Amino acid sequence: MNRDIDELIDRALEEDLGSGDATTDALIENNMWGKANFLVKAEGVLAGIEVARRVFQKIDAEVQMTVLIVDGSSIMPGNIAASVEGSLASILKGERTALNFLQRLSGIASMTAQYVFAVKGLPVKILDTRKTTPGLRMLEKYAVKTGGGQNHRLNLADGILIKDNHLEALYARGLNLKDVVFRARQNTPAHLRVEVETKTMEEVSQAIGAGAEIIMLDNMTLDMMNQAVRLINHRAQVEASGNITLTNVRQVAETGVDFISIGALTHSVKALDISLEFERN
Amino acid sequence: MNRDIDELIDRALEEDLGSGDATTDALIENNMWGKANFLVKAEGVLAGIEVARRVFQKIDAEVQMTVLIVDGSSIMPGNIAASVEGSLASILKGERTALNFLQRLSGIASMTAQYVFAVKGLPVKILDTRKTTPGLRMLEKYAVKTGGGQNHRLNLADGILIKDNHLEALYARGLNLKDVVFRARQNTPAHLRVEVETKTMEEVSQAIGAGAEIIMLDNMTLDMMNQAVRLINHRAQVEASGNITLTNVRQVAETGVDFISIGALTHSVKALDISLEFERN
Amino acid sequence: MNRDIDELIDRALEEDLGSGDATTDALIENNMWGKANFLVKAEGVLAGIEVARRVFQKIDAEVQMTVLIVDGSSIMPGNIAASVEGSLASILKGERTALNFLQRLSGIASMTAQYVFAVKGLPVKILDTRKTTPGLRMLEKYAVKTGGGQNHRLNLADGILIKDNHLEALYARGLNLKDVVFRARQNTPAHLRVEVETKTMEEVSQAIGAGAEIIMLDNMTLDMMNQAVRLINHRAQVEASGNITLTNVRQVAETGVDFISIGALTHSVKALDISLEFERN
C-alpha cells in the first residue's frame, strides 16, 4: 500500500485513539475474542475495503479480515462486505477509523457510478477535479476510478490547464489567448499537452487556432456547448465543466463533449451507510 | 497554529503542487503582481479563513492576506471574506488548496448552524461525533464549534462511552449492564465520567441504577425518548443519537434531552460555494 | 508496541550508536556468537523487559531474547530476568540502551511498590503525577502501574484539574471558587469530571458546595487532611498531594483520602541495578 496512504491511516488512528481507548481498556480483557461483519445498509458501489483491512492490521497484526466483496462491486443493503475476527479490543479500537474510510470512499464511488450510469452509451468520460479533501486526494481519486470515472490531473505538475485567472492576468498585459497558448507550449515540458479554459465562442475559436490540445468549456449553456463542439470539430478534445448535476449530465454528454468534470464527486460527499456488527458468540 | 494542522496543510499543498505548477511556471513571470478576493456565493457560516491564510503564508511569506470576515460570521452571496495580494504565481498556486479547506469547513459550520437554529430556545446542545474525515478531525470539530455546536469526545481517550458492542460482548460473558458500568468505574481514570449507550427502557433503567453519569438514547423513537427522559429525571445527562435530521431535530430536542449528536455534520458535508476572483489591474 | 515508544527506542539507539560502535566494529567479527543474561543486583519490581527486547530486535532481528521474569514480578539479587543470544556484536551494541530503559523503569516500579506496600490494607490508591521525564511519560506511567500504582491524568486534555494558579487568576477577577467550578462545568466536555486543588478548609467547603467531583488537598498537614476528609464526607473523592514520603505516606492514607499522588515516583528516580553478563563459551 502506498506510503502516503499508510501515513494517513496512521494519523487517522492517532487522532481517534489519542492516548488509548479508555472504554475498551476498562472493560474488555485482552483474551476476549470476537467476530464482526461489515454490514451494508444502503445501495451503492464499494470502495476502500483494503484500507479498512490495513487499519486493523496496524492496530493488531493478528486480527484476520476476510473480504467478501471487492472494491468496485455494486452493493445492496444486507450485503456483508467483509468480516473481521480476532481480539475484541483490537476490533473495537479500529472500528470507527475503518468505517470512516470505508463509508466516505464508498460514498464517492457510489455517486460517481450514478453519473457514469446517467451517461451510459455515450462516448464521454466522467472526470473528477482537484476539489478534493485536503490530505485524501489519492484515496478520493481512487474511489472515483472505482466508481467508473476517470481521473483528471492529479496535481498541478502533471498537466497544463490554462484557467481564466491565467488568461485574465495575461490579457491585462496585452497578450491574446493565442499568445498565451503559444507561450505555454514554449515553456512547458515536451511531455505535457496544453488545455485551455474558455467561456465564449471567441475564446474557443482562438484556442483552436492556437493549437490547444484540449478545450474546456466552462459554465456554458447547453446551446453554447453544442455550438462549441461543432466549431471545434475534433481538432481538439473537449471537456465540459461547471454546474453539472445528475439531472443535466446526460444532456451535457449529448452535446458530444469528450469529458465531463464534476467537483461534487469529491467536494460534497455523502457517506454510504455501512456498519460493523458483532456476532453473538 | 496547531502543529498537526500545519502538517496537514503541508500535505495538502504537496498533493496539489506535486513537483510544481506547470501551467503557472510556464505563463506567469515572477514579477507579476495580483490581487484577488474570496467571494462568497452561498449563504452560511464562515469557517477556516485562518487556514486559508496559512496556506498562502506557506507558499510565499510575502503574500498579504486581509481578512474582512472572521470565522463564525454569517455570510451571504456577494460578501468578500478576505483578499490576498502579492505575487500572482504564488496566489495561483495556493488558490485550490485554500479553497478546498475553506469550502469544506464553511460547509460544516453552515450545516451545524442550521441544526443549532432549528433548536433555538431549547436547553439542548448540538454535538458532533467521531465520524469525521480521516486526518481532519481537529479542523472539522473546530468547524462544528464555529457553527455553534459543541464537541463530543475528541478521541477514544478522553471519555468513557460504553457502546452496544461493549455491552453485547460482556452480556455474552454473563454480566448485566450494571456490572459493566461498575467495572468501567473501577478501571478508569477518576477524571472521566461514564456514559452508556442504551436502546431500551430496561437498559436506561439499569444505567441509572448503576450510576451512569450520561445516558445515550440510541436510535429511539420520539415516544421512547420522551419516556426515557422522564424515567431518568435529571439523575443523569441524556444524549439523543441516530437518524436525526433537520426535519426532526426540534422534536427530538423537545423531549428534553441535554445533547443531540449528529454524524452527518462531518460525514456528509456539502462544500459551501466560495471562489477566488482576481481583480483586473 | 506503541509507535511513540517505538520512536523513543529509535532515538535512544541513535544517540547511543551515533555513526556506529567503533570498538565493537574494530574487535568483534560478524560471525562471533554470544549469550548473555540480565542479572538482577538489587531488590525491587521488574519493569521494561519488553522494551529491552524491542531494543535488540531493532538492532538485529535475529537476536533471540528469552524472558524469564515478566514485568511486575518481585525480583531479588541473583535473579536472571532474561537472556539474549545471537550475534555478539549486536548484543554489545544494544546492551547499554536496553539497560538504560530497564534500570530506569524498574527503578520507578520498585519505588512505587514501596509506597503501595506502605499503605497496604487501606482503601487508598497511589497515583503518579505529570512530573515525568520529558519524552518518557507513557513508559514511566506504565512503570508506575507495573509497581502497583494507578495513573493520574495522562495529560492536560484528559481531566479537569483546577489548580491554585487557575484560582488565583480568577479570584483576581472577582470570582470565587464556586464561580470557577461552575464555569469549568459549563465549558468542558461532558465526559470529564471536575477536580479542584484546595489549600484551606474554606476552599474545601466551597469546592463541595460547588459540586466538585474530586478535591485535592494540597500540602496540608495531617490534621487538616483529617478535618477535610470529615468535612467532605464522601460527597466527593479526595486526593492528597505534596511532600509525601515513604515515612509519612501511611499516616496520610489513614486520614481516609481516596488517592495519594507522589511526584517523586517519576521525578526523582533511582535506577535499579541490573547488568548484562556474558556467558563464557
Next chain:
Amino acid sequence: MNRDIDELIDRALEEDLGSGDATTDALIENNMWGKANFLVKAEGVLAGIEVARRVFQKIDAEVQMTVLIVDGSSIMPGNIAASVEGSLASILKGERTALNFLQRLSGIASMTAQYVFAVKGLPVKILDTRKTTPGLRMLEKYAVKTGGGQNHRLNLADGILIKDNHLEALYARGLNLKDVVFRARQNTPAHLRVEVETKTMEEVSQAIGAGAEIIMLDNMTLDMMNQAVRLINHRAQVEASGNITLTNVRQVAETGVDFISIGALTHSVKALDISLEFERN
C-alpha cells in the same frame, strides 16, 4: 538550539498537552494576562533555563521570558531564576513541561557540582557515562558540564573503549589483552584513542604494554587503584569507575587517577525543587 533538543521539547509538549489543556481552555480567557516567576526552593546549580524559555516560545511566541540567573550559577532557596510574562493561558500550558526540564537538569548539575566540590584542588576530572535517560543524552551531558563535570564519550562512535565483555569474548578465542589492543589500533580510525577496561594488575600491566592510551580501573579497591596508578606511571591516562559515591570520591581522587566517571550523575537523578509562582496583579 539543537534540532534534536527542539524535537524533544515538541514531544514533551505533545505528551503533556495531548489534544489541549481542558482546564485552562474552560477557565482562562485568551485576553487574560499574567506574570510568573521561577522560584528556587533548594540549593544547587541551575541548568536548563534556556530550554524552559524554548518551551514557552513554542507554545506562544509572544510570551516574554526574562532570565535573571544563567545556567551554571549557584542558586539558593528564594532566588528567582527567571520570570515569564504574557498570555495567562500560554504560561499555564507550558508550566509543567518547562519545570520538568528545569528541575531535572538542575538536579543533574547540582549533583555534579557536589562531586566536583568534593575533589576540589586535586588534578582530576569528574566524568559522566552513557547511563543516561533514553532520548535525553545531549541535555543530560550538557547539565553535567554545567555542573562542572566533563563529558565522557557521547556515543559508541566517538571513542574506543574496550570493555570486559569485549575482552572476555576475545580471550575465549585465544587472544590476550595485548592482541586485543593491537587489533583495536589496526582497525579503528586514526583519530580515536584506545581505552581499555581493566580489573586486575595483570590486565593493567598488559594494557600499558600494548600501548593503550587510557586505562580504566573498573570497580577496584582504593589499594588496587593506588597500585595501578603507580604501575602506569603516566604512560597512559587513568580513569576510575564503579561504586564511587560522594563519600569516597575524594579518596579515589587522591590515588592520582586522571578521571572519575560516575553513572549516578544521570541514572539516579533527584529533581531540584523549583516552582513557578504567579504574581498577583
Next chain:
Amino acid sequence: MNRDIDELIDRALEEDLGSGDATTDALIENNMWGKANFLVKAEGVLAGIEVARRVFQKIDAEVQMTVLIVDGSSIMPGNIAASVEGSLASILKGERTALNFLQRLSGIASMTAQYVFAVKGLPVKILDTRKTTPGLRMLEKYAVKTGGGQNHRLNLADGILIKDNHLEALYARGLNLKDVVFRARQNTPAHLRVEVETKTMEEVSQAIGAGAEIIMLDNMTLDMMNQAVRLINHRAQVEASGNITLTNVRQVAETGVDFISIGALTHSVKALDISLEFERN
C-alpha cells in the same frame, strides 16, 4: 526554498556535524568574529549559491551572506562569488556542507553549459535524464537549467515514455509497436503526450504511424539519425539519446533532432573547484 531541499540541507548538516564540531568547539570561542569569501578556482557556471546561503542560515541565523555573483553567471578563477560574515565558529561549521552543494551544482551547470555552447546556433535543446544522484534530483535538474539546458521528465509520473523494456514485454505478448502506442493513449491521462523509444527505422516508422508525439532515437549512428529525422519529417518531435559526448554532440544536433538528452550531465559530475577563504582581520 522548497521543503524537500530544506530537508536535504538538514540531513547534509546532520551527517557532517554529527554530535558537534569537536575541533571548532575546542578552539574557537563564541565571541570570535570572522569574514570569509567563496573564491572561484576554475572556469564554469555558478549554481547553488542560495543553497549555500541556506546552509549558513540554518546553522546560525545571524551569519550574513552577501551574494556577489548570481546563479547562472559565468565565473572565472579569482572571482568571489559571495562573502559570509559572522560568528567564526558558525562559518567553520557550515563551510564543508555549503561547498559540497556549491561545487557539485556548479559542476553540473558548467558541464551543461559546455554542451549548450557546443550546439550554439542550432535549433536543439540539451536535456537531462533521470540518471540523477538519489535524493538530489530537484537540485541537479535546477543546475542543468542554470547551465542553459532543459529538463526532461522530472519523474515517472509526468510523462509517457515507452522504453525498450516496455516494448519487449508487449511484443512477447503479440502486440506490435502501434498497438502499444494505442494502448498507452487509451490508458493515460489526457494531459500527457506519448513518447516512444526506437532503435530501428522500422520502429520509427511504426511510431509515426501510431501517432506518437515524440520519438526517441536510442543509441543510433549519425546516419540512422539523419534518416530517421527525414522519415519523421516534423510529424513528431525527435529526441536523440545514448553515447553523446562533447565531441559528437554538434554532429548529432546537425541531424535536425529537437532534443539531445545526456545522462552524464548528472551521473558523472566533476565538482567545480571553489573554496572558502577567510580574511585576515
Next chain:
Amino acid sequence: MNRDIDELIDRALEEDLGSGDATTDALIENNMWGKANFLVKAEGVLAGIEVARRVFQKIDAEVQMTVLIVDGSSIMPGNIAASVEGSLASILKGERTALNFLQRLSGIASMTAQYVFAVKGLPVKILDTRKTTPGLRMLEKYAVKTGGGQNHRLNLADGILIKDNHLEALYARGLNLKDVVFRARQNTPAHLRVEVETKTMEEVSQAIGAGAEIIMLDNMTLDMMNQAVRLINHRAQVEASGNITLTNVRQVAETGVDFISIGALTHSVKALDISLEFERN
C-alpha cells in the same frame, strides 16, 4: 539496513516515482511477470548491490533478487551482477533508482580501487574526505571501503582536525601553533587524537613540538613531503592531502606518508556503466 540509508532509498523512490509510473501503469498489466539481469558494461569494482535489492523490496516485497556477485568483487563487461524476478511493473518502477545507486557506488569503489592499486606494496592507506554528496555520506564512505580505501573522519564530531582556517583565526589572536594544539588537547574529549594541518616546515616542526598525534601535509610538493616525513620521524602519523591524482599518487606514497586523502573519490565520481536487461520469455 541502516535507517538513514533506508530513508534515502525512500526519498529516491519518491522523487523518481512521483505520483506513479504513468507509462507502466498504462501498458503493463499487474499479472505480467518478468526477469531481468544487472549487466556490467565496464571494468571496475562492484558496490551497492544490497542497496539495489532494498530498492526492489520497497516497491514490491515479492520481487526476488538473486545476487550473483557481491560488493567488493572485481567486475568485467559481460558479468551479470544479480537478477531480479517478479512483477514486470514492479521491476520497471525500481529499475532507474536501483541503477542510480549501483552505478554511482560502483563508480566510487572502482576509482578507489585504482588508487589503491597504484600504491600497492607501500605501507600507506588511501583515505576519503568529507567532500561527499550531501545526504549520501554513509553510502559513499561505504563504497570507498568496498574499493579498498579507508575512511577518514565520518563527521566533525569524531576527530580533531585543526585546519588552516582554525590556525589563521588563532594566529590573529596572538597564539602560535603550539598554543593551539595545547588548547585543543585541553578542551577535547580524552578519546580523540589531535591532527593538525600544516603548509610549511615551520608548522610541521611546531606541530611535532606541540605533541600533535597526526600531521597533515596540505598541498605540499613532493620535496617538501619528503623533508616533512624525515623531520617528523615517526613521532606522529602523517597524512598527505591536496592535488593528488592517479598520476602522482605513487610518488606521494613513496615519501613515506601514512595516509593519502583524496577528495575526488567522492566529489568527482564517474558512474560505472551497468544496465538492467530483461530476458525474453
